[in-house]
Amino acid sequence: MRDVAARAGVSAMTVSRVLKDGQVSTETKERVLAAVRELGYRRDEVARTLRLRRPSGMIGLVVTNLGNPFYSRLALGAEQVAEEHGLRLVLGNTAEQVQRERELVEDLVARRVDGIIVVPAGAGHRHLGSASLGGTPVVFASRPPSGTEADTVLVDDFGGAYAATSQLLAQGHQTVGFLGNPPALFTGAERFRGYWAAHEEHGLTPRETWIRRGPQEIPTAEAAALEILGSDDPPTALFCTNNRITLGAYRAVRRLGAATALAGFDDFEMADLLGVPVTVVSYDAEEVGRRAARMLLDRIEQAPNTPQSPPRRTVVPISVVCYGT
Amino acid sequence: MRDVAARAGVSAMTVSRVLKDGQVSTETKERVLAAVRELGYRRDEVARTLRLRRPSGMIGLVVTNLGNPFYSRLALGAEQVAEEHGLRLVLGNTAEQVQRERELVEDLVARRVDGIIVVPAGAGHRHLGSASLGGTPVVFASRPPSGTEADTVLVDDFGGAYAATSQLLAQGHQTVGFLGNPPALFTGAERFRGYWAAHEEHGLTPRETWIRRGPQEIPTAEAAALEILGSDDPPTALFCTNNRITLGAYRAVRRLGAATALAGFDDFEMADLLGVPVTVVSYDAEEVGRRAARMLLDRIEQAPNTPQSPPRRTVVPISVVCYGT
DNA sequence: CTGTTAGCGCATTCAC
């Protein structure tokens, strides 16, 4: 900046004013801008935010697995909203490790991000409370906080599982198996709850032998499905808690040549081409990111030393789509 | 920091030293650390990097479409490497808009990122040259620069298309159609070149009526495939330049009940379950991100006022996988 | 071992 000033024959102060369109005569302004171009000068945003006592104009996004399309689409949605407000997104991947999460969040706070969106790993989240983070606003996405209160954006896990299972039951299936993620995961628990509630609604009780609460990937889901469907008295339908599990189940059904109906959480591209009836719970992952970003922006815009409004929670709706037959 | 110093009864300088584990007596160190804990103090990394005349410890990643799993996995790979070096990733999505790209890159430079990985949109990339960016190192990923020289990581587009097409020809198909992205895209051009070269190798010339260089999404690809396969003299196989196009072609084949063989760029989860023979070009998208990050780190570690080593280019290998039949 | 001085690049405040 000094160099630009020298070249334009003015003081650094004048250059600063030109760059923030302050009161400068048209003539000097042009001289300064010329010097800026000639020197390829760029104002240092880091020094600027320091001087202005402002946060960095970045928001942190901490996810558990960016390789999962759900989270990359969440990131895309958050990026859209951040972009509209001139904010940049700083990305961190925790691989479900609480320790990584803790370090990442600490680092983001030290870098003075305006706020953080986090898909929490693990169970206790006191270390993610805004209070533990020097007041940096935090929004939870996809999984709710435990041990602290905070703004949260969830998917309607319960409702989706309930609706999809109900669909199967309404189609006349009396026996619906369950393949899903472990109960320790919030989504796993909620989706199981939905599955169960749908049965109760119909006066049914799922049989324990049709339930597998563990598979996470295609091969393990396939094995579990083979086990269930190969038993003496197999169910006529299966509810799966995510699309990888649904694909595993599909492989099993196909291999056995069974007529088992499938329902699952998460839409996927080939669902209509499988050749067996598939019911799918569909929702907008980008919308999760957009809402989280908007909630965060609302917090950020609240004056920091103002009494904080209570934490809000919003649930992104799902829809049920039936493919095939 | 002053507050911490006051509380510990020392000067700010001592606090600073404690936090960077300098020469401080164990006793004062403990007093300081106690004060840090009590006040929940965090060192301001922004001010720190300013004072140390260092870049921000962040690298920028600018992609054209984070919703595309290829780019989100690229991001994941880059994040891994960045993480290992204690660097954060700042993400930007251009949606293929050159204007957005330009603004993003400018902003990243102004924020003093250590370097930038970019999947360039558009055709001319002079504005992405390290020179135009005040010397900030830049690595191109997935598409090469034009109008400037820079480190680049590519996928073996030509080789993959060549290998997959050759596979079809070797299987006895004399007539292989082409469904692919527009020639303006680097990948589109390269993959077409590979398709063509494989034919030449076999003494064949593809027929123009079997070629569609435009479809990008499933529905348009399906329509194009229906057109080709519905003609008087349809080819017995189709080469598709990405997995969305392959899926579109598959829909057409299935609808027509044809026995057309398919080959395509990009692996996908269901490829082995389609019920028709499918050859797929597979590659490691994360590896693209990892290599780009490593190249960038190499540049960053070069002293800035040293004669720069010439731009490097690396190509991530592909492998061909045959499913079905 | 610890404190003082000075300045990273910028912008607010107050002169002129």
Next chain:
DNA sequence: GTGAATGCGCTAACAG
């Protein structure tokens, strides 16, 4: 309109 002084939060360099 423009410039000089001052300080954002931190730390290298030099005292003591």
